[in-house]
Amino acid sequence: LEIKPTIIRDLEAAINATKGEPMTLTIEATGNPKPTVRFFRGTDELVATEGQIELKESEDGQTFTATILSIQPNQQGDYTATVQNTGGMAKSKKCKVTVTKTPTFIRTPQDLTVADKSEAIFESEIDAFPSAKITWLKDGKPLTVKEGVEIQAQADKGLYTLRIPQVDTTKHMGTIICRAENAIGTTEHPLQLNVTTAPTLKTQLKDLEVLRGQDAIFSIDIQGYPIPEIIWSRADKVLEEQNETIAFSDDRKQLIIRNVQIENEDEYNVRIVNEFGEVTSKAKLNVLELPEIQPLLEDKNIQIRQQIEYSTTITGRPLPEIQWLKNQKPLNASPPHINIETIEEDVIKTTLRIDNIQSDDDGTYTIRVKNRAGQKESSSKLNILAKLTFIKKIQDENVIQGQPISFQCQIEAIPKPKITFYLNDQELKSGGKIKIESKGDLNTLSFSKVDLIDSGIIKVIADNGLDKEEISAKLNVCLKPTLVGKPTDAQVSIGQPARLQCAFTGLPMPELKWSRADGQPLNEGIEIANDENQGIAALVFNTTTMADKGAYLVKATNLVGSVEQKVNLDIKGWCLFLFIYLFIFANKHYYLEIKPTIIRDLEAAI
Structure with a gap:
């Protein structure tokens, strides 16, 4: 029974192959009789060639492969396969094959040792696809014609050259990086250019300031070839490695003094020497100590108008600068009752004293100390207390x-x-x-x-x-006191009784006082009959005389004011009455009519 071929697993749609490495096309198909498979690049059929192309079939006759053993960029393209038997033919989909390669050094540039001002040439061979971009770097920066170098490239052959016609120790000596990169990847190779020259220091030793207990590290950066010997010393004594205190880096470009103490403070020297010469450098080690405040300030409560002192001792290397603050503001121009005393010797002793403390002295007082090693501060909350007192x-x-x-x-x-x-x-x-x-x-x-x-x-x-x-x-x-009603003057005959009276009101009820309007004292026999609870002012004459005649004043006074009222007392003599009496009795037959006269009226108020 003839069965037309059927592709059960087609070619991959795309293959990214690496230049120089195998690339395999795979297809699976069935049919009866067993089909024959042919592979093509474009219209060119792939033919088995020893060492170049292999065509294989699996034992079950369903899997067919074509392998290019070392694929090259010129073999990129569209690949297809046909599956055919007597029953018919089936054609695969296209497989697009792309060839790339990350840059790889076939030949690396070699280290060189040359004399100063002589020529140096570095060659490298690099395989890459697409072609690699080559950069030569020194200290992380690309070398260009400005640095006195020539760069040559034969990209089609993968050959690249760095030529330095006249080597300059300062510009060129050291590590040079050859970097190759394309869209697929990057690779680089370091090389060493040594210039036979006397040692030089790129940077001199620098003075160090180190906290006591930390490590001090002196470092140098040198040039010179042959590689110079590095000798460290303190004063004139050569330093040797000691596990607990003195150590060197492997290249001896670092001197490490562990757990620095005051006694390590000194001048340190380095001598760098090779057969072409020597160079020296020196630096000082200064040991610092963080500022310390002893004792620390503590919060305090104090009664107003008393005195308080904050005293403390300050240490540190170098001796710190000190500053007193109130509520984080400097007490530079403090009030007269605040005094700051500072004595500086091996340590600093300082005292802040506040005399006759007032309420506005309440706040947070801080001492701040600072030197090159750091800063420290201590604070006290001063609470001013005053017993509650009514001062007004x-x-x-x-x-x-x-x-x-x-x-x-x-x-x-x-x-x-x-x-x-x-x-x-x-x-x-x-x-x-x-x-x-x-x-x-x-x-x-x-x-x-x-x-x-x-x-x-x-x-x-x-x-x-x-x-x-x-x-x-x-x-x-x-x-205020006020007069109630209108008082009536009194008129009486001599010898008769009389009463002068006024009524007043006010709150509180006024005090009542009588006096004569002419300023003379009251005559004897006159009775003051005031009722201050009722506001009644009364002056009683039991028997009047002509001396009682006149104007009288009554003054009513209370907490908020006073008022005066004048009352008159008129006294009639006996002559008129005697004449009338004799006339009546001598002429009894004559009847004399006399209109009634009120000689003492009702009281104005009771």
Whole structure:
């Protein structure tokens, strides 16, 4: 039974082959009779050639391969395969074969030793596809014609040359890198150009400052060939390696002094010598110590108006600079009551003293010390305390109704207290006619106007959590004395009794005082019959005389004012009455009518 060939595994769509290495095409197919497989590049059939192309078939007759044993760039292209038997033919898909190779040194450039100003030539052979870009580098930088070199390339043959017509020790001696790179990869090879010359130092030894206990490392960078001998010394004594203290790097370009101590501080020398000459260099080792503060500052609490001192000792190599700060601000221009004393010898002793401490001295005090080794600081929180005391108390106040009034107190206390005002044990708060304000240690309660109901006890309570104090004062809302009604002058006959009276009101009720308007004292026998509880001022004459005649003043006085009222007393003589009496009795037949006269009226007020 004839069965047309069937491809059961086709060629790969693409193969990236490496130049010079085997490349294999594989296809799997079935059919009856067993098919024949042919491979093509383009239209050219691949023919088995010893050492170049191998064609193979698996034992089961289904897998067929074609291998190019050393593929080259000219063998890139599209490959196909045909599978054929008597039943028919099947054709594979195309397989695109690409040939590349990462750069590889076939021949590396060799190290050279030449005399100064002579020629040096480095040659290399590199296999790569695509062709490699070649760069010659010294100290990480490409060499160009500016450095006095010539670069030649035969890329088709993979041959590359670096030529230095006149070797310059400074520019060219050392390690040169030959770098080859293409899109596939990069490779490089180091080579050594040695120039027979006396030793030179690229950089001199540098002075070192090292913390005590750390390692000190002196380093040199030298040139010279043959490779110079390096000899390290301290003063005039050659240094030998000691496991615990002195060590050298393998190339002896480093001197390592372990766990540096003060006694290691000195001048160190290096001598570099070969058959063409020698060079020397020296440097100093300075051992530093971090600043130390002993004792450290501690937080403190102190009562106001007392004195405090912070004293401490500062060490370090070199001796540190010191600075005192308050709340991170330098105390350079400190107030007169703050004094800083510093004594500098082998160590530094410093004292910060604050006399007559005030509330604004509260804060964080810091000593900061600094030298080349580093910086350190220590701080203390200074808490100023003051027992709660009223240094200005509120006072009793008498004020006229409708007028403003203020109560003010001054409190010394640290911590600052909470202040609460009360009127007759009722807490007062700002609002309406009441205003409460605090400025510093001064606290004020103000009434824009007062009413009679505001009379009572004003109390202040101060509480800071440590102490609690209270004070109080009276608020008397008053009315000025005023006259009630209009008093009546009195007119009596001599010898008769008389009474002068006025009524007053006020809050509190006024004090009442009588006097004569002419400034003379009251006559004997005159009775002052005031009732101050009722506001009644009364002057009683049990028997009047002509000396009692005149004007009298009554003055009503209370806490907020006074008022005066004048009352007149008129005394009539006996002559008129005697004439009328004789006339009536002598002429009994004659009837004389006399209109009634009130000689003592009712009191104006009772």
